[in-house]
Amino acid sequence: MRVRPVDFSMKIISKLKASIGCIMVTLGVSCTSTTVDEFRQGATSLESDESVVILGRRQASDFETKSDFVECVGERMGEGENAISVIPEREFIDAMFPWFEPRTAPLRAGDLEQLLAEDVVAQKMNEFGIKYMVWVEGFTETTGRTGSISCTVGPGGGGCFGFGTWEDDANFDARVWDVTSLKNVGTINADATGQSYLPALVVPIPLIARVETNACNRLAAQLKDFVNGE
Amino acid sequence: MRSKIKTQLLWSKVLALLLVASLMGSCGVSYLVIEGSFPTPNINKIPLSMAIFYDDALREFSYMEYSETGREEINIESGESHIRLFNAVLPAMFEEVIEIEGMDDPMVQEVDAVFSPTIEEFQLALPEKTKLDVYEVWIKYNMRIVDRSGNSLADWVVTSYGKTPTATFLSVEDGINQAAIVALRDLASSFSLNFSQIPEVQGWLNTL
Numbered sequence: 001m002r003v004r005p006v007d008f009s010m011k012i013i014s015k016l017k018a019s020i021g022c023i024m025v026t027l028g029v030s031c032t033s034t035t036v037d038e039f040r041q042g043a044t045s046l047e048s049d050e051s052v053v054i055l056g057r058r059q060a061s062d063f064e065t066k067s068d069f070v071e072c073v074g075e076r077m078g079e080g081e082n083a084i085s086v087i088p089e090r091e092f093i094d095a096m097f098p099w100f101e102p103r104t105a106p107l108r109a110g111d112l113e114q115l116l117a118e119d120v121v122a123q124k125m126n127e128f129g130i131k132y133m134v135w136v137e138g139f140t141e142t143t144g145r146t147g148s149i150s151c152t153v154g155p156g157g158g159g160c161f162g163f164g165t166w167e168d169d170a171n172f173d174a175r176v177w178d179v180t181s182l183k184n185v186g187t188i189n190a191d192a193t194g195q196s197y198l199p200a201l202v203v204p205i206p207l208i209a210r211v212e213t214n215a216c217n218r219l220a221a222q223l224k225d226f227v228n229g230e
Numbered sequence: 231m232r233s234k235i236k237t238q239l240l241w242s243k244v245l246a247l248l249l250v251a252s253l254m255g256s257c258g259v260s261y262l263v264i265e266g267s268f269p270t271p272n273i274n275k276i277p278l279s280m281a282i283f284y285d286d287a288l289r290e291f292s293y294m295e296y297s298e299t300g301r302e303e304i305n306i307e308s309g310e311s312h313i314r315l316f317n318a319v320l321p322a323m324f325e326e327v328i329e330i331e332g333m334d335d336p337m338v339q340e341v342d343a344v345f346s347p348t349i350e351e352f353q354l355a356l357p358e359k360t361k362l363d364v365y366e367v368w369i370k371y372n373m374r375i376v377d378r379s380g381n382s383l384a385d386w387v388v389t390s391y392g393k394t395p396t397a398t399f400l401s402v403e404d405g406i407n408q409a410a411i412v413a414l415r416d417l418a419s420s421f422s423l424n425f426s427q428i429p430e431v432q433g434w435l436n437t438l
Contacts, residue, residue, distance in 0.1 A: 062362065062364075063363070063364075063395070064364070064393065064394075064395055066395060066397075094269040095269070095272065096272060097268075097269040097270070097271055097272055097415070097418075097419070098271050098272075098273070098415070098418055098419030098422055098423060099272065099419075101415055101416060101419040102412070102416065103391075103416055103419060103420065104419045104420075104423060118273075118274075119274075120272050120273060120274060121272065124272060
């Protein structure tokens with residue numbers, strides 16, 4: 001007699017969880033938007049034997065560009081149609097050590113002239129075959145955290161209940177320097193915003209807006225076209 | 231029914247023990263040895279033969295971070311990592327580098343000068359205390375160069391700084407380690423690129 005109501009309520013809870021999950025997945029996907037702006041200052045083209053290096057800016061005191069994001073942009077540029085040769089950031093910085101550390105890296109395209117006057121630096125740059133140096137700077141900010149989730153654990157088991165939501169804004173700038181002309185040839189900005197949800201009905205179901213991944217994909221695609229002169 | 235109560239009591243005891251164990255564990259000091267590798271600097275060599283002397287204070291350097299209540303929290307050992315760094319940097323800076331055990335080492339007579347670095351200060355900033363999303367490490371060094379007789383040729387201070395952002399799966403120890411490695415690389419870059427610009431060093435190099 002006691003078993004039936006429990007089964008019935010469990011079925012309702014399970015259906016409710018599935019429905020909420022579906023709704024939230026739909027909301028989560030539809031609530032991410034990305035804007036890309038391009039500002040070109042010079043002509044670009046890339047030969048098959050030339051390569052690009054993507055570097056993260058780490059001079060700011062309150063934030064630093066994540067190496068994961070820089071790596072993501074590099075990987076996306078190196079795959080698919082019109083793939084280009086991208087030197088991995090860590091490999092380049094280690095090979096150029098100590099010229100591209102946070103305190104010693106050039107801040108303006110004009111500073112490259114002084115840097116390339118060092119024969120050891122110029123030689124290494126030629127070995128890599130670098131035509132363009134891309135400086136990526138930015139971060140992801142989380143705002144508007146609302147809701148609450150409480151979890152309890154007891155001898156009979158545990159569970160969580162509640163709802164949380166927040167907004168993520170990933171804003172990244174990419175400045176493209178021409179290593180040959182020692183000039184800034186353009187800037188691309190990618191701004192992705194998205195709402196994330198965390199409903200918890202016994203088990204928390206994170207529905208994360210993938211703003212950084214979207215910003216990375218769009219920035220990489222735009223950069224690839226930019227350096228190819230398209 | 232009785233067996234069910236017994237099982238629940240047993241579970242409660244296990245949970246209580248786990249809670250006590252975790253609380254006790256959180257009261258202990260965690261030990262961290264800074265680990266990482268350093269690339270060889272890509273710079274032009276200075277035509278000098280230099281001896282390097284690492285004293286025990288540098289070899290065994292460790293820093294204790296205290297909690298806000300004064301409890302010992304994290305012990306950071308960075309002596310070995312400093313030696314690894316200098317061993318990677320100095321051979322790229324000078325034509326010849328040898329390591330000596332002290333100023334009475336006979337090898338001292340075969341070099342142009344003896345270099346001896348010491349750590350004067352080590353500071354750590356943790357996100358839980360600063361409320362910033364970065365781990366930060368500051369290190370202040372005293373760099374000394376003496377001639378074969380032990381007379382001072384140059385004595386200057388170098389500060390280095392390293393930071394690393396917090397991340398979801400980054401432990402406190404890994405965060406400190408990464409920030410310390412950035413600080414050590416910062417030391418290597420400022421030391422190797424600015425060495426010849428230090429007025430005392432410049433004056434000494436002009437006499438050679």
